Amino acid sequence: MSPPIRLGVIGLSSSGWAATSLIPPLFDPLLSDKYTITAVATRSETSAQASATKYSELTGHKVKGYYGENGAKDLANDSEVDLVVVSVKIPDHWKAVKPAIDAGKDIFVEWSPGRSLEETAKMAEAAKAKGVRTIVGAQSSHSATIRKMKELVDSGKVGKVISTNLVRTSLVLPSVLKFIGKTSTEDSAYALDINNDATLLTILTGHHLTNLSYILGELKEVSATTAILFPNVQIVDANGKATGEIIKKTAPDQVILTGTLGGRHDGAIVTVHIQAGAATGRFLWFIDGEDGVIEVKNRPENGPQGVFVGFNEMKLLLNNEEVGLDQREEDRLRNTGKAWLEFAKGDKGQYETLEHSVVVWRVLDAAFKSIADGGRKIAVA
Structure with missing residues (x-):
């Protein structure tokens, strides 16, 4: 048996995505002999020591705690770290990833791995030049729902694909x-x-484009429109209670992207509508073909948010009849854990990489250009 992959986790504090979703699956028996945590890095000495203490107890061995301006670099240069996990805010990704690549360490980085096509491409090129493996936190392609959708399309159950339409309305919850x-x-x-x-x-659009490309292939052209319908944002505490602070928002809360597919589904129409601020949360995704239609929607038991990217399986129908999802032992790991499982397989594993993230970012880059040009259709370079 191969020795466990030793992880150094940047951004592993007492709360946040790393603490609640990325790291817990590693303690499942399916993964516990494949990975171990040897170092953490956070901004402050206090949080780094608290995290190191916690994970020293959970792993049964000493976990080092790095912090401050040089914390990411010190962690990357630790000889007992094989894979550097970057789970910090997107503007800080490159600053955390670069020392890891320079040190020749494999890297995990959350989606979106870069702030732009250029930055993501720069990461991918640097990783390739250094010969390190990369895994990106766009794990929802491991969902049983997505796997079954791809199986239905690839097996010809709907015939020639004509169009696909995805709508996601997101509520804002404290968690x-x-x-x-x-x-x-x-x-x-x-x-x-x-x-x-x-x-x-x-x-969110990037996550759903990752799934869409996994099932149907890449877009060849795209147009996009955004809007800000809620420009004044109320700041709330962890319990959702208003603090009284108001911040002016410049990021969009409405996104509509349209385009056409290339490749084996050449010419099929794509529509993706992601929005926030509505009274209820919902998720609907249709893939229409000449011989049938696939429909995916949120299950009531998932709650009003119906988080699809990270966790919950959805209701899948083929021609209005529900399709059962194939259950596997590893499904208990959820999508984040299943991605770790695939990465541990080495060259035989299937998981998102920086190289594929560049492909998705080309679509987003074309969307940004379209928005700047009044919604004009832009070819995906």
Whole structure:
């Protein structure tokens, strides 16, 4: 048996995505012999020591704690770290990723890995030149729903694909999606500034484009429109209670992207509508073909948010009849854990990489150009 992959986690504090979603699956028996945490890095000495203490107890061995301006670099240069996990705000990704690549360490970085096509491409090129493996936190292609959708399309159940239409309306809850719509928590207020590149277009639209490309292939042209319908955002505390602070928002809370597919589904029409601020949350996705239609929608038991990217499986129908989802032992790991499982397989694993993230970012880059040009159709370079 191969020795476990030793992780150094940047951004692993007492709360946040790393603490609640990325790291917990690693302690499942399916993964516990494949990974171990050896170092953490956070901004402050206090949080780094608290995190190191916690994970020393959970792993049964000493976990080092790095912090401050040089914390990411010190962690990357630790000889007991094989894979550097970057789970910090998008504007800080490159600063955290570069030392890891320079040190020749494999890297995990959350979606979106860069603030732009140029930055993501720069990461991918640097990783390739250094010969390191990369994994990107766009894990929803591991969902049983997405796998079954791809199987139905590839097996010809709907015939020639004519169009696909996806609508997601996101509510703002204290625990998730804290930066869109009418309210925001203080720690997510940075995403209200469009210059920080953590928007509905870069994050949620990017996640759904990753799934779409996995099932149907890449877009060859795109047009896009955005709007800000809730420009004055109320800051709320962790319990959703208003603090009285109002922040002016410059990032969009409405995104509509249209385009056409290339490749094996050449010419099929694509529509993606992501919005915030509505009274209820919903998720609907149709793939229409000459011989049938696939429909995906949120299950009531998922709650009003119906988070699809990270966790919950959806209701899948083929020609109005529900399709059962194939259940596997590893499904208990959810999408984040299943991605870790695939990465541990080495060359045989299937997971998102920086190289594929560049492909998705080309679509987003074309969308940005279209928005700047009044919604004109732009070819995906």
